Amino acid sequence: MVGGGASVGLVPLVKNHYREMLREHVRLKQQLVIQFQQNKKKKTTTTTSKRKTKASAATASASTSVSAQAIERVRSQGEWQDGQLFSPEVGKALRYGTKYAPTSAVRKAWVKMQECFVQGRESESKKTEEVSSGRSSQGKRAASGVFRSPYAGTDYKTMTEVDSSLLRYVLLKAVGRFCQFWSSAMMNSCEISGREIMHKAILGREEGQALITVSNHVSAIDDPFVTSLLVPEEALKPMESNRVRWVMCATDRCFKSKLSSAFFKAVQVLPVERGSGLNQTSMKVASKLMSKGGWIHVFPEGTRSTTGEMLKMKPGVGQLVVNTVKELKGGRCCGDAAMAEDTEALVASKSPVIVPYYHQGMGELMGKGMKFPSVGTDLDVLVGEPIEIGDLVESFVAGNMTEREMRRSVLTRIETALHQLKEKSENEDFQVTYNNAGRYRDATSAYRGEEPTAKGLEGVRDMWAKLAPLSAQALLEELLEESEAEESSRGSVAALAM
Numbered sequence: 053m054v055g056g057g058a059s060v061g062l063v064p065l066v067k068n069h070y071r072e073m074l075r076e077h078v079r080l081k082q083q084l085v086i087q088f089q090q091n092k093k094k095k096t097t098t099t100t101s102k103r104k105t106k107a108s109a110a111t112a113s114a115s116t117s118v119s120a121q122a123i124e125r126v127r128s129q130g131e132w133q134d135g136q137l138f139s140p141e142v143g144k145a146l147r148y149g150t151k152y153a154p155t156s157a158v159r160k161a162w163v164k165m166q167e168c169f170v171q172g173r174e175s176e177s178k179k180t181e182e183v184s185s186g187r188s189s190q191g192k193r194a195a196s197g198v199f200r201s202p203y204a205g206t207d208y209k210t211m212t213e214v215d216s217s218l219l220r221y222v223l224l225k226a227v228g229r230f231c232q233f234w235s236s237a238m239m240n241s242c243e244i245s246g247r248e249i250m251h252k253a254i255l256g257r258e259e260g261q262a263l264i265t266v267s268n269h270v271s272a273i274d275d276p277f278v279t280s281l282l283v284p285e286e287a288l289k290p291m292e293s294n295r296v297r298w299v300m301c302a303t304d305r306c307f308k309s310k311l312s313s314a315f316f317k318a319v320q321v322l323p324v325e326r327g328s329g330l331n332q333t334s335m336k337v338a339s340k341l342m343s344k345g346g347w348i349h350v351f352p353e354g355t356r357s358t359t360g361e362m363l364k365m366k367p368g369v370g371q372l373v374v375n376t377v378k379e380l381k382g383g384r385c386c387g388d389a390a391m392a393e394d395t396e397a398l399v400a401s402k403s404p405v406i407v408p409y410y411h412q413g414m415g416e417l418m419g420k421g422m423k424f425p426s427v428g429t430d431l432d433v434l435v436g437e438p439i440e441i442g443d444l445v446e447s448f449v450a451g452n453m454t455e456r457e458m459r460r461s462v463l464t465r466i467e468t469a470l471h472q473l474k475e476k477s478e479n480e481d482f483q484v485t486y487n488n489a490g491r492y493r494d495a496t497s498a499y500r501g502e503e504p505t506a507k508g509l510e511g512v513r514d515m516w517a518k519l520a521p522l523s524a525q526a527l528l529e530e531l532l533e534e535s536e537a538e539e540s541s542r543g544s545v546a547a548l549a550m
Contacts (some may be wrong), residue, residue, distance in 0.1 A: 199304035203313035204323035208337050211322060212298075220318050224296060225288060227319060231273075231280040239417075240428050242281070246409070246435030250282040253407045253438060254295055254347070262342035262376055262404040265297065266369060266466050268362050268474070269351035271414040273425065275299045276319070278411050278433055279349060298341055299349040300324045300334065300368075326354075330371045339375035342404060348372065352466055356420050362474065365467050370459035373441065374448075376404050377458075381449050399449050400442040408466065409435040410473035434477045439465050440487045464492065 205211035214220050235242040253263055267274065279297055287295035301307075303323045306316040313323075322334045338348050350372070352365035380399045413431035418424070444461050447453045453461070469486040476482045485491060 198325050198327045199302075200325060201303040201307035201313065201323060203310050204303050204307040204325075205317070206333060208340055211317070211334065211337050212320075212341070214318050220320070221288070223315070223318050224320070227276050228280040228283065228288070231277045234425065235277075235281060235431065238425075238427050240430050242431045242433075244281060244433045244435070247282060249435045249437060250407060250409070251284045253405050254287055255284060257405050258402065260345040261402055262345055263294075263347040264342070264369065264372065264404050264406045265347070265349045266352050266406065266408050266470065267349075268410055268470060269353050269356050270358075270360060271356065271418045271420070272305075273418050274351070274411070274414055275349055277417070278409075278414065278431075281433065282409070282435065294345045294347060296320060297347045297349045298322055298338065300338065300351075302326050330368060335368065335371060335375070338372055339379065342372065342376045343379040352463070352470070358420050360415055362470060365463060365470075367459050367463055369466060370462040373404055373406070373462045374455050374458050377445055377448060400445045403441060403445040406439040406441065406462075406466065407435065408439060408469040408473060409433060410470060410477055412477055432477060434473050436469055436473045436476075436484065437487060439469050440489070441465065443489060461492070468492075 250265075253265075257263060265279075267278065271277075275297070276299075279299075283295075283297075298320045300322045301316065301324060303325050306321055307313045307323045322338055324334050325332055342348055350369045352369050353363040354366040354368070355363065357363050377399060380402050411431065411433045413429055416429045417426055417431065441462060444453065444458060444465075448455075448458045465486060468491075469484075472482070472484045472486050476484055
């Protein structure tokens with residue numbers, strides 16, 4: 053009896069021992085999977101995204117591709133034990149093995165768990181790729197601040213040429229006619245002063261001489277609306293490229309899609325990448341167009357003003373002038389001896405014609421944030437005389453002025469001209485003097501009276517030129533104070549002696 057009772061008492065102990073052994077078996081198997089996966093990850097150099105496996109092909113041999121993070125997550129949460137992830141039967145088979153479940157059930161349960169792990173790994177991999185790609189794209193945008201359009205073009209040919217010149221003519225004509233119709237039929241008034249100046253600059257300039265027009269910028273349709281009112285009818289009849297303007301526009305405005313890029317390219321718009329600097333491809337293309345006598349319209353402010361007040365102007369237009377003059381200088385230097393004798397004068401006579409104009413009322417017509425133009429508004433356009441830069445060109449060609457000084461001087465004159473035209477539009481008695489060279493002898497910026505800061509050795513020289521008179525004046529004042537102190541002390545001693 054004692055022996056039978058002892059044997060009966062050992063049954064639960066053996067069962068518990070067998071259960072613990074099965075649990076240890078499952079735990080060891082999972083540890084082997086994790087260890088194998090970690091070793092495999094160390095040996096391979098490719099990313100896990102290139103090794104995706106289909107969940108339907110997950111078998112016992114697929115356990116090597118199971119994510120260690122997914123296994124650890126499931127084990128730590130105990131989902132397979134609590135029945136949240138698997139049914140009670142599958143969980144029982146996974147927990148106790150063949151002792152309380154058939155061998156086929158245990159095999160199927162194990163394969164199902166592996167499939168769940170593989171699916172979790174793939175979802176995690178996909179999510180990681182999306183996050184990393186999003187971070188990389190955002191990081192590129194944040195680091196450079198440049199919107200690069202795949203449809204904007206990469207060279208002179210892809211930025212300027214279209215498949216059909218007839219389509220370009222039709223589109224330019226249609227846009228111009230629509231703007232002229234709106235100004236005459238849908239607006240309260242439209243007054244233009246100095247239209248003949250623009251006509252002369254477009255039709256009467258020398259062959260091969262470039263034209264640059266500059267204006268303030270308050271509306272998305274400043275060009276082509278105002279430009280279409282200033283272009284003479286003869287400019288479009290022969291459809292000569294040098295009589296029709298090219299305008300520079302940001303890629304994040306006009307070149308976001310393939311359709312919009314095709315349209316704006318057809319109506320002669322050059323893409324500009326904000327933040328890409330003065331040596332980007334569009335600047336080189338614009339310089340090449342100007343070297344052939346083309347017409348470029350530029351908004352020196354670089355963006356639209358929401359208040360109507362002109363913003364601080366960017367140096368891009370000055371760089372266009374510098375590039376064009378350098379092209380002219382190179383062409384003249386390569387000519388015959390007769391041309392080389394008076395290079396400065398010849399280049400100055402062929403230097404770009406810069407015509408400024410100021411418009412008032414485009415903000416009410418279609419200001420920033422408006423989707424459609426308004427009806428019943430007023431528009432005033434004032435065209436100024438061409439800005440004289442002949443003296444700057446001669447000095448630059450002679451080597452008496454650096455590119456930076458040339459660019460800054462051109463920008464100063466353009467800035468002064470636009471500010472004075474603004475004053476003239478508001479006060480008819482205001483006298484425009486931006487072509488008076490004497491006002492530019494002191495090289496200070498016309499914008500808020502700020503003086504540009506030089507860098508390097510030039511900056512040190514400028515600082516010394518400012519500090520030297522101050523130091524001399526301080527030394528003189530110190531000597532005067534010492535002499536006055538000596539005289540006062542002598543006077544006091546003489547008074548005591550008496």
